[in-house]
Amino acid sequence: MFDLETAANPEKLRRIAIDPVSRVEGHGKVTLLLDENNKVHQVRLHIVEFRGFEKFIEGRPYWEVPVTVQRLCGICPVSHQLAAVKAMDIIAGFGPLPATAEKLRRLMHYGQILQSHAVHFFHLASPDLLLGFDSEMTRRNIIGVVADHPELATQGVLLRKFGQEVIRHVSGKRVHGTGAIPGGVNKALSAAEQAEMRGGIDAMIKWSRDAVQLLKRLHHGNPEFYNRFGAFDSSMMGLVNGKGELDLYHGGLRARDADGAILFDHVDYATYDSLLDEEVKPWSYMKFPYIRAIGPEHGWYKVGPLARVQVCDRIPSPLAEVERQELAALGQGRPVHGTLLYHWARLIEMLHACEVIRDLLDDPDITGTTLMAEPGPRVEEAVGVIEAPRGTLFHHYRVDEHDMVSFCNLIVSTTNNNQAMNEAIRSVARQFLTGREITEPLMNHIEVAIRAYDPCLSCATHALGKMPLEVELLDAEGRLLQRRAHNMAGAA
Amino acid sequence: MSEIPNSFTLDGQLVPFEPGQTILQAALAAGHYIPHLCSSPELKPHGSCKLCTVVVNGRHGSACTAHAMPGQDVQSDTPDLNGKRRLQVQMLFVEGNHFCPGCEKSGNCKLQAVAYDLEMLNPHFPHFFPQRPVDASHPDILLDRNRCIMCEQCVEASRDIDGKEVFGLAGRGLASHLVVNSPSGLLGDSALEAGDKAANICPVGAIVHKRVGYAKPIGARDYDTLGIRAQARAAAEGEGP
Numbered sequence: 001m002f003d004l005e006t007a008a009n010p011e012k013l014r015r016i017a018i019d020p021v022s023r024v025e026g027h028g029k030v031t032l033l034l035d036e037n038n039k040v041h042q043v044r045l046h047i048v049e050f051r052g053f054e055k056f057i058e059g060r061p062y063w064e065v066p067v068t069v070q071r072l073c074g075i076c077p078v079s080h081q082l083a084a085v086k087a088m089d090i091i092a093g094f095g096p097l098p099a100t101a102e103k104l105r106r107l108m109h110y111g112q113i114l115q116s117h118a119v120h121f122f123h124l125a126s127p128d129l130l131l132g133f134d135s136e137m138t139r140r141n142i143i144g145v146v147a148d149h150p151e152l153a154t155q156g157v158l159l160r161k162f163g164q165e166v167i168r169h170v171s172g173k174r175v176h177g178t179g180a181i182p183g184g185v186n187k188a189l190s191a192a193e194q195a196e197m198r199g200g201i202d203a204m205i206k207w208s209r210d211a212v213q214l215l216k217r218l219h220h221g222n223p224e225f226y227n228r229f230g231a232f233d234s235s236m237m238g239l240v241n242g243k244g245e246l247d248l249y250h251g252g253l254r255a256r257d258a259d260g261a262i263l264f265d266h267v268d269y270a271t272y273d274s275l276l277d278e279e280v281k282p283w284s285y286m287k288f289p290y291i292r293a294i295g296p297e298h299g300w301y302k303v304g305p306l307a308r309v310q311v312c313d314r315i316p317s318p319l320a321e322v323e324r325q326e327l328a329a330l331g332q333g334r335p336v337h338g339t340l341l342y343h344w345a346r347l348i349e350m351l352h353a354c355e356v357i358r359d360l361l362d363d364p365d366i367t368g369t370t371l372m373a374e375p376g377p378r379v380e381e382a383v384g385v386i387e388a389p390r391g392t393l394f395h396h397y398r399v400d401e402h403d404m405v406s407f408c409n410l411i412v413s414t415t416n417n418n419q420a421m422n423e424a425i426r427s428v429a430r431q432f433l434t435g436r437e438i439t440e441p442l443m444n445h446i447e448v449a450i451r452a453y454d455p456c457l458s459c460a461t462h463a464l465g466k467m468p469l470e471v472e473l474l475d476a477e478g479r480l481l482q483r484r485a486h487n488m489a490g491a492a
Numbered sequence: 493m494s495e496i497p498n499s500f501t502l503d504g505q506l507v508p509f510e511p512g513q514t515i516l517q518a519a520l521a522a523g524h525y526i527p528h529l530c531s532s533p534e535l536k537p538h539g540s541c542k543l544c545t546v547v548v549n550g551r552h553g554s555a556c557t558a559h560a561m562p563g564q565d566v567q568s569d570t571p572d573l574n575g576k577r578r579l580q581v582q583m584l585f586v587e588g589n590h591f592c593p594g595c596e597k598s599g600n601c602k603l604q605a606v607a608y609d610l611e612m613l614n615p616h617f618p619h620f621f622p623q624r625p626v627d628a629s630h631p632d633i634l635l636d637r638n639r640c641i642m643c644e645q646c647v648e649a650s651r652d653i654d655g656k657e658v659f660g661l662a663g664r665g666l667a668s669h670l671v672v673n674s675p676s677g678l679l680g681d682s683a684l685e686a687g688d689k690a691a692n693i694c695p696v697g698a699i700v701h702k703r704v705g706y707a708k709p710i711g712a713r714d715y716d717t718l719g720i721r722a723q724a725r726a727a728a729e730g731e732g733p
């Protein structure tokens with residue numbers, strides 16, 4: 001170490017230090033356990049979770065948290081910012097937000113939904129869906145889509161960019177801006193910014209509609225496959241507003257069982273820990289949340305687009321609502337549970353996000369200048385919940401009398417979907433495992449199932465699609481039969 | 493030798509000065525920026541950070557403490573001096589815990605502004621990640637030692653302007669740290685008040701007012717539109733004739 005520091009030209013030497021904040025694992029590992037009859041008995045998806053982050057937050061001042069928690073995720077930082085700030089509004093003692101502040105936060109949030117869903121569908125999912133699951137790995141990426149469907153690829157890029165611009169106008173930066181602060185927001189939207197976004201939104205609505213139509217065409221081409229792929233029954237959970245409509249920014253918790261019956265409704269999310277519990281399993285770093293009243297074995301649930309559009313009674317924007325009804329009709333009165341239908345639901349939400357953005361931009365409140373709520377007495381503990389692109393996101397904090405965070409608990413969307421992802425993989429493995437061999441098609445199908453959930457396996461690298469996938473096959477005695485790895489498709 | 497009495501040359505340009513001014517004061521008054529961190533117009537210079545080191549008639553010296561003299565030849569904006577300054581700033585970054593992306597001082601921070609001015613692109617050295625206590629005991633002021641660069645401005649401001657001696661530096665070298673003069677050693681038990689100079693002078697985010705972080709949006713922060721060098725120029729022009 002010291003000879004480096006005393007070297008003649010130290011500025012010419014390079015040192016690599018491991019930053020504990022950026023030390024996130026980018027690795028998906030799946031273990032398939034067989035029974036005596038060589039049928040898939042159990043599946044284990046191993047994900048490294050970011051529990052360390054909670055310790056990082058503890059001992060920090062509360063007003064800093066909405067900004068620093070954004071480092072948790074490179075794709076949905078805004079969701080973390082908003083979930084945290086919703087808790088800190090309460091902790092700091094602020095009353096109800098002025099209309100402008102809440103609408104600006106909503107604008108930023110729906111911009112985040114738009115950009116994240118666009119990245120997911122166009123960059124990560126469309127190569128599988130358009131080019132085929134078993135198409136050549138080197139082509140099964142966005143570059144391959146550009147070659148075969150140039151217009152679509154361009155629209156994908158522009159949809160994402162539009163979402164990023166919405167975020168930038170509210171938060172000051174495309175990623176990791178500030179924007180929301182306890183009690184409101186720090187910046188008004190100028191008329192010029194409003195006009196700029198308003199000028200672009202109609203094209204975004206059209207392209208989002210086109211994307212839904214495209215997905216429907218793909219589905220109609222092979223409905224059986226789409227409906228059955230990775231299908232499994234489960235409960236579903238998401239936020240709804242007071243009228244039971246989809247609301248991705250705020251609402252009460254609602255869950256339905258696999259048949260669509262309401263399990264609980266309009267539950268104040270501040271009571272989440274009496275509603276949900278988290279099970280620890282020895283083989284996974286990530287916990288398994290479940291509904292307490294049902295118990296760990298059957299109480300797990302799905303979150304995210306497919307859960308949300310079926311948990312709500314309707315979507316409060318006309319174009320997306322028409323699409324929701326069409327998706328719902330598929331189940332003939334019963335919810336649908338096919339893993340690939342996540343993509344369909346995600347695109348409906350993307351369309352909804354565009355409609356909401358348009359309506360917010362047309363709302364005179366959006367350029368208002370009353371940005372902060374009235375302060376009141378400090379509170380010790382609060383919960384903030386939001387529907388992040390991948391599903392329900394919980395932030396729970398306690399703050400001591402000196403304004404420092406003394407406790408922090410996060411349940412991220414991917415954790416909420418933990419058991420569901422395992423079930424999806426199990427369903428796919430049962431469908432596509434033949435004999436005792438991990439074939440390339442099996443790998444591909446497992447990969448497609450994981451991707452439908454868009455898990456934050458690794459915040460930084462997964463966006464680039466460079467996540468390596470490793471699958472291992474164990475017999476009934478736990479002996480390793482085979483191990484196979486490949487880089488997930490999507491790497492450009 | 494310059495022709496105007498009471499002037500010197502800085503990087504080849506003539507800079508006038510008032511008798512008694514330091515090189516740094518005269519340079520700033522004329523709109524020429526010399527990177528500096530530990531000196532402030534309101535305080536007596538003490539020359540601890542060494543960032544303002546210039547070459548005066550061939551010899552290194554601190555611009556914040558060296559008096560301006562007629563006819564001096566001062567070199568400041570040279571690749572060699574700026575390279576050394578960059579290394580100094582990089583060392584400051586790795587010695588403390590400066591996580592700019594989440595820090596509430598970001599955009600308003602002199603350390604960050606100087607780093608940008610010196611085109612520092614990475615920390616170069618491995619981070620020390622020191623363990624440093626945060627003191628949140630004061631109702632209005634947060635002391636986050638993670639970000640302290642030990643410039644001593646709060647120490648001087650408290651002593652010389654507020655007349656309180658709330659802060660002091662203890663320890664040597666890497667063990668140096670800011671201490672608080674109170675029975676418990678905590679800020680909450682000290683005489684510090686939010687309006688004190690010492691509570692408002694920290695160039696980084698080590699002494700900040702509670703609950704107001706991030707209130708200035710990105711785009712409106714101190715160094716968002718004009719860098720620290722351009723601001724020095726603009727300030728001199730604003731005050732000029």
Ligand code: SF4
Nearest residue numbers: 640641643644646694
């Ligand atoms: S707290 Fe701020 S002003 Fe005081 S020594 Fe540290 S960096 Fe300088």
Ligand code: FES
Nearest residue numbers: 528530541542556
């Ligand atoms: S500013 Fe001159 S030594 Fe710090």
